[in-house]
Amino acid sequence: MSAQYELESPQIDPISSLEFSPSGAKLLVGSWDRTVCVYQRSENDSTPFTLEKRVHCRAPVLDVCWGKNESVAYFVGLDKDVRRVDLASEDNEQTVLSTHGRSSNKVAYSRERNLLLSTSWDGTLHVHNTEQPAGTSLLRVRLAAKPFAISLTQGRAIVAMVHRKMSIYDLMSLKMLTEQTTDVHMNGESDIGEVAIHDMEPWQTRESNLKFMTRAVAAMPDGTGFATSSIEGRVAVEWFDADRAGDTYAFKCHRQTVTEVGEDGEEHEIDIVYPVNALVFNKVHGTFATGGGDGVIALWDAQSKRRVKQYNKQVASVAALDFSPDGKYLAAGVSPGFEDGMEECDFDPNLIKVVVRELAENEARGRAPR
Template sequence: MALFGTPPAAAASSTTGDTKNDIDLTAASTSRPQDSISDLMFSPGTDYLAVASWDKNVYIYNTQSGKLQYQFACEGHVLCVAWSSDGKRVVAGDTSNALTLVNFETVQVAEGVLTHPTVQQFPKKHTAAIKCVRWVMIGGQEYVASGSWDKMIMYWDASSGNVMSQVQCMERVYTMDVKNSILVVGTAERHIHMINLAKPNEIAKNITSPLKWQTRVVSCFADASGFAVGSIEGRCAIQYAEDKDQSLNFSFKCHRVPDPTSRDTSKVYSVNAISFHPIHGTFSTAGSDGTFHFWDKDAKHRLKGYPAVGGSITATGFSRDGNMFAYAISYDWSKGYAGNKPDLPTQVKIHQIIGDECKPRPGSKKR
């Protein structure tokens, strides 16, 4: 029997989730993303959600009120966004090779909306688009780490905007995530770099993805003991960082739809986003098929699967307390320019986590 196999029909209803009460953050806003949503992230300090769009803007929503709190423009199409650990700064990377930082430490609030923050654009040091950005802690100080299609990781001093150091990757950077002292980077040609932030200028370990097709996303476990990898071929891999734990590694199929014209084949969709629950350590996958699912990696069990939402899901994230799950519905460019139709949805929705939706399966084996 395959890992994460389909449950018996009698049990199917218990693993089928409901999205009918999910809230569309973009519905009530007069200013909303006008092009595909590339990334999103909850603030670690508030219920604010930062949303990056190909329309060259970053939108910051208050998920409690449902209102747009602030919006700022970047020079290029925005591919990535990240909050600092104190929730007071947001940094975004774009296709013009630029990083834009917005500091909310000293702001005014007019009619419930943030105004007049400090906006800073770092000097352009990358020579290609910035695909990924994260805040990392090195030597007790927080820096911005950016990953680019120029095959470089750069560490920036957020105060001065200067590059402090950099790492040469083996290929173009497609995806990146950090947890505690581990920075995981997924590149073209299926390389995966692991960087120990105690030695940030070195690649501590390089592996080839256990998945046979292009890496789409990497996401670190909540306990920093490893990471998950998603590929364009509807598969997810669970990978532990330490050599002693390699026997725990496994992969499974997901985001595949049976082909009604053939009993033996399925339509295969990209895994676009993976997010780990900050409390329970369970995780979500979301894909081009427009569905998202919650999983328990320790029990190798699917907790919940949700019906298609009407478009590809391009980005996801859990709130700091794990009570909200945000997902972006927009075109994911899997069919190129010609596939971007004007009637495709561009939305950000909030799913409230209720009951045991994300709780580990009883009896799950822990490391």
């Protein structure tokens, strides 16, 4: 039987991101209030995760990710830095790995390749080989446009950008380039701060199947494709293999139909369209969840093209989602998203929440095609 729990949420500004640890025993949460919170799975009957520690940061945090294990985490934000935090140290020691030219908005870690990737509004991708000494293996790659989202498979990095541009990079090729960068530093041929921007050709380039700005991208667990979402209340599902190009499809979601009385005195039905802010696949069942500006979380089956489940509306916009590796929990960061046009108003801090849904055994399982 499923249940939803609200975690202790000390955040006083909107939540930007969250991610379960490799074992699923911990949950990392980043916030605009300049903190990263770490939650530990507990045996408490009232909540499955309890607050373990808060890491104080120099600037608002835009994205977080775990490293190779649960003692290392990474985060990026408005201060332009890519930072590593040692969660096993008493003072949560932080190390700056690189600095972008503008704010860094996304970060992701590949455990298969031991690579840390970050993107920035300066239009670059930073790649760190974590097997090498910090700072010696920095690879800067010029992106085709300003990036909005990133997701990794075991062998690929998918970067979604402005103007509907999509670039897919081969992680092994990126790692080989970081090793060349390391050799240059070790031989004294270049200072760390003088690393040039590399114009690397992506493994694949394509145009998004969505007409408006991309909000999120998520790779399929089997590495064969990915899903993207946009501000227009749509999701597209596509595959890497050219032979499956015909299987690509898009669908509408996170919309609300309301009835209004027009100037003519007649009632008219109109659609209110919300951005799809968050997108994540369940690694066990292969289904995926979406979170929207309407406060709704829904589960979808990419193969049968059917909605599996829709949950009760949250108190505010869903800003971030993640499934635990075992598929048992679905975490959501809930915060005011200003979709109601109230940007100039002070938001209610009581609307900022971290909720975790414990799923029933087959709750996220796909549905047979009709």
